[in-house]
Structures are given as C-alpha cells and as structure tokens.
Amino acid sequence: MDQKKMKVKVYDKIILTNDTFMEEIVDKLLFVKLKGDKEDTIFVLQKDNIVCPKCESDVKPCGSQVGGKRMYKCKKDCCGYRFTPSETLPKMRHSIKEVVKGLRYYKEDKISLLDVSDILRDEKVFISYNGIWKWDKITTNILKALINAFEFQIEKEKNETKQIKDKDLKFLVKNIKFLVIHNKLINYMLQKKMTTWKQLEEKFGISKSTLMRRLQTTELIRSINCNKKYLTLKEIVEKNANENGIWRADNVVFSTLGTLNSTIVNLVEKSESGMSMVDIKNYLNTSPKQNVVDLLEEEKITCNKFGHKHVYFSLTKSEEQIKSRINIEPKCTIKLDAKDVKFAAQKVGERVRNIVKDAIEHVGIKEGDISIVDVLMEMY
Ligand SMILES: [Zn+2]
Structure with missing residues (x-):
C-alpha cells in the first residue's frame, strides 16, 4: 500500500436481509479510486446505483x-467526470468476491x-499464501466501511436455503461484531x-486478553511512568507531543x-549538556534508576561524575x-589566590571589630574612649 492515507467511502446503504447471500452483496460492488493531494479515496458503488x-x-x-469494464460520465455539466469503476480493489488483481472467499476460508474455517x-x-484463483495475508491487511478498512454501510433487514423466515445463508450472515456478523x-x-x-x-x-465487559486481541492492529502507547x-493511542501522543516526543497528561507521561x-x-x-538523574526525573516525572543502570550496562549511554552528581x-x-556541562555545573572546588585570602581576612577582621565594639559598649565603657578599643584591636 502507498504511504498516502486511503479513505473509503461507501455510497448509499447496503441493504441486507435474511435472504441475502454474501456473494450477492460483494458481487454488487464496484470500486473507483479517487486521487487526492493528501489522501486517496476508494469510492464504493453498487452496480444498480452508479x-x-x-x-x-x-x-x-x-x-x-x-474488457468488461464500462466508462461512465457525470451528467452534471460543471463536473463531467469520467471514470471506469472496477470489480477489483485498487492494486488488487482479484475481485472482491475472490478475496472474501479466500478470507472466509482463512478466518471462518481456520484453514492455514x-x-x-x-x-x-x-x-482457478491464483494467489500466494503471502498474498492472502496481504488481502487481510488491505481489506480491513474496506470491510469496516462496508459494515458501517450495512443496514440489516432481517426477517425470521424459514426456508430450505436458510442454513447456508445463516452461515453467510454468521461470517458477516462475526466481522461486524469484531469491527x-x-x-x-x-x-x-x-x-x-x-x-x-x-x-x-x-466499560466493555471484555477481558484484557480479548481487548488486546481486538486492539491488535491498533498502535497503542503505555505511559512511561505510573x-x-x-x-492511549499512538495517534493521540503524536498529535500532542512536544519536540522531544513527550506528551504529558496531568502527571501521566507518554512518549x-x-x-x-x-x-x-x-x-x-x-x-546539549547531558542529563543528570534529577533532570531525567523532573522531565519524565518518574525515577528511572534501574533503567539508567541497564542502559549503562547495555552501553546505550555513558556517564561522568560532577562532584557527587552523575x-x-x-x-x-x-x-x-561534557564541555557544555562544565559551564553550567556549579564549581565544586574553588581555588583561592592571595587577593582572595586578604579580602576574606579583612572581612573577618571588620566583623570581629564590630562585635568587640558592641561588647565593650555593653559593659558601659564610653563611646569616646576609643583608645581601649584600639588597644584590644591591636591584640587581635
Ligand atoms: Zn460529477
């Protein structure tokens, strides 16, 4: 399949009754591929309503x-679109009837x-086992769209062919239920x-294992914390993620x-400058000590010590x-030079002088009598 998204649009409801054979339904379908800028659309038509x-x-x-294919032209003057509907899906050489038949053998009858x-x-239908597997992948969207267009008109009526028809319906219903x-x-x-x-x-009254099977083809993402x-769905995370691929919903973090x-x-x-455990913890709202240990062991990241910090x-x-880290990490040892020492001593001296001055005043020696203070200061 193309990287481009493929949309499926079914024109009109597909009426299903108890008398409808599966083959009849798919036999009535025609497909037209409409190319778009961002996505292509498979337009599904019914033969009696083109x-x-x-x-x-x-x-x-x-x-x-x-070659059995007829071209049609839109009657509306301003449109005039010409198209050739096909019984096969785009990029498929088999008719949808053959595809559904193969998928029934595989999914319904559990044949390998x-x-x-x-x-x-x-x-006389030639397809490799790998091709059938691909059918399954490609038709999921189409079946889903068809099923949304189905309208059931089931009457309870007994007749000879009921058993076969029931089986047809069973296949459809099973797929419908699933989808x-x-x-x-x-x-x-x-x-x-x-x-x-x-x-x-x-909410759905289904066990986790069944839920997981139902969601098998859906890309899910589990929170990296909690x-x-x-x-959540991958598409939700992708839509909301920041430049580092992180989406925070309250305290829950998805990547x-x-x-x-x-x-x-x-x-x-x-x-830019590596990450400490605190950086990681703050960013991801979880403390991934063991993960970091594992990553170091597996040599996916490396580690350096800055003071006591890894x-x-x-x-x-x-x-x-590391170069960038050195600039932002607070210095752990300060090398002092003579100027620093002198400045520090001066500061200490000033403080001591004030303390002594306060103490002397406190015991009642007069303010003017500076000489005693000076004498004491000289002792210091
Ligand atoms: Zn038209």
Whole structure:
C-alpha cells in the first residue's frame, strides 16, 4: 500500500436481509479510486446505483466497453467526470468476491494460509499464501466501511436455503461484531484521551486478553511512568507531543517512542549538556534508576561524575556535551589566590571589630574612649 492515507467511502446503504447471500452483496460492488493531494479515496458503488464519485450526480455510460469494464460520465455539466469503476480493489488483481472467499476460508474455517492458497488454485484463483495475508491487511478498512454501510433487514423466515445463508450472515456478523467493538474502543479512547486496561474491561465487559486481541492492529502507547498503567493511542501522543516526543497528561507521561528506555536514550542524545538523574526525573516525572543502570550496562549511554552528581551523556556526542556541562555545573572546588585570602581576612577582621565594639559598649565603657578599643584591636 502507498504511504498516502486511503479513505473509503461507501455510497448509499447496503441493504441486507435474511435472504441475502454474501456473494450477492460483494458481487454488487464496484470500486473507483479517487486521487487526492493528501489522501486517496476508494469510492464504493453498487452496480444498480452508479453515481459520480466526485459530485454524486447521475451518470451516463460513455465510450465502448473494454474488457468488461464500462466508462461512465457525470451528467452534471460543471463536473463531467469520467471514470471506469472496477470489480477489483485498487492494486488488487482479484475481485472482491475472490478475496472474501479466500478470507472466509482463512478466518471462518481456520484453514492455514498455505492450504487456502491450494484450495483457491483448484478453483482457478491464483494467489500466494503471502498474498492472502496481504488481502487481510488491505481489506480491513474496506470491510469496516462496508459494515458501517450495512443496514440489516432481517426477517425470521424459514426456508430450505436458510442454513447456508445463516452461515453467510454468521461470517458477516462475526466481522461486524469484531469491527464494531474495535470502533467503539477506538472512539472511547479518542474521547477519553487516556485510559487503563481496567477501565476498558469494566466499560466493555471484555477481558484484557480479548481487548488486546481486538486492539491488535491498533498502535497503542503505555505511559512511561505510573507503572505503565495508562494507555492511549499512538495517534493521540503524536498529535500532542512536544519536540522531544513527550506528551504529558496531568502527571501521566507518554512518549512517541513507546518505552521508557528508548525515551531516556533519545533525551540524553538530544540534550546539549547531558542529563543528570534529577533532570531525567523532573522531565519524565518518574525515577528511572534501574533503567539508567541497564542502559549503562547495555552501553546505550555513558556517564561522568560532577562532584557527587552523575551526569549521563550520549555515546557519540559526549565530548561536546561534557564541555557544555562544565559551564553550567556549579564549581565544586574553588581555588583561592592571595587577593582572595586578604579580602576574606579583612572581612573577618571588620566583623570581629564590630562585635568587640558592641561588647565593650555593653559593659558601659564610653563611646569616646576609643583608645581601649584600639588597644584590644591591636591584640587581635
Ligand atoms: Zn460529477
């Protein structure tokens, strides 16, 4: 798939009844890819209701049919968009019908990818096991959009074909259930910004392991402090992070890099003059002593002592960082020269003189009688 984002838009509701076969649903679909500056859109149409993917106006067929594909032209004068809807998804050479069939074998019947590839070959559909795996990844978005467009009109009616149809519905419902819960989880997390596994378990009544399975394809980030208790979506952290990839929500800290260790390495790397434990602690709102010890052992960062303080440096930039650190670290030993000594002594002398003067005055010797003070001062 492209790096560009792919949006899926389904035109109109897809009506599902108890009599609808899965094959019928997907057989009715056509796809048009609309290129955009920032994202491309897959426009999903139904064969019996083709409209212009740009302005949703009526269309008329134009040109001749080439290879079973027909070109359409928008009837609206100001638009006039020409397009050729396809039964296959962009970048896929297989029809959606074949894709869904393969995915059913794989997901519903739990047949291994290698065996699905074999079965499909017998049915004259040629795809490698790796290709089926890719189908699964590519179609997730499409299925999700389709499912949002589904409208159920289920009547309870018994007839001969019910069993097969039930199975079709079961597959759909299973996928729907899966995706609906997934959507609900994501919406909840987007709304709450951050949550905990426990909150999710309580809110959705699902165990943590099931939640984790549901969120398998979603990029989650756990807080790097608070014992990794808090959970959020990577997209939320990326949206809110500062230049160091850090997002603080109250006292909880998240990092776009995910783990505390990689975050510390990154901060130390980027710092101008290394980072002390206090620097790291203040920045990340956690005391990662053991992590720092591990990182030193793994030789991901290096350390120098300034007085009693340990400061951590990048492996590659430590020389510059140490130089810069020396300038900001308060001096721990002061070398005194003769001038300093004389100045210090003078200060001490002044103070003693004042103390003696106060003491003498206190015992009643007159102010004017300076000579005694002078005598005493000479003794000093
Ligand atoms: Zn149009």
